[in-house]
Amino acid sequence: MQALVIDDSRAVRLLVGNILREQGFDVVAAGHGQEGLERLQENPEIQLVLVDWNMPVMNGLEFIQAVRKVRAWDEVRLVMVTTETESEQVQRAINAGANEYVMKPFTAEVLVAKLSLLGAFED
Template identity: 50%
Template sequence: MRAIVVDDSKAMRTILRRLLEGCGYDQIDEAANGEEGLKVLRQGGRPGLMLVDWNMPVMNGLEFITAVREVPIFNSTVIMMITTETAVERIEQAIAAGADEYLMKPFSREVLLEKLEMLKSSHS
């Protein structure tokens, strides 16, 4: 299973990578901002899951998700936003841009795994 983690913090990318590996993801790409994430996708990456931070330099997570959803081949890709943005308006904005799920930092391993499981069953 393939996934991409887009977050400007290397530490956060590492935490998420470890959790995804524990869930059976064996091909995990990383990007430090939205622009890098799009570059990975242009190079042929076609992940089934994207974990995306909101506040990043160069291109933020909202812009990244909007760009990704404009490409038809990523219509079925599951996108979860993982961010410190907690306001309801922000969540609505992310969902409107194309995010399937929203998780607030800090999160526990259990909550992330539960959300991933839910997304998996709703998209299978």
């Protein structure tokens, strides 16, 4: 399965990408939400997106809202991975269409557990 990691931090993209690769994913990366939309268009086999909230150009919430407007991407699982920990922010992301929410900092075990809950390893 192919996954997309969107974060303006190169270090976070590498960290999350390595965790996903260890779980058998092919990983595509983007530095902001607009670039993430471009990667989704270029790679229709992407089934999982992990996206940061706070980024330039297009933030993670805007990215999720944009993805959920495209019927072809209805099955794409969206996970917000962010330092935004307030319950209102979590609810905003879920209401916008995020399937899961992971708060930074996190461990590989936490991320894998969230993806398991999401059914990301069943395909």
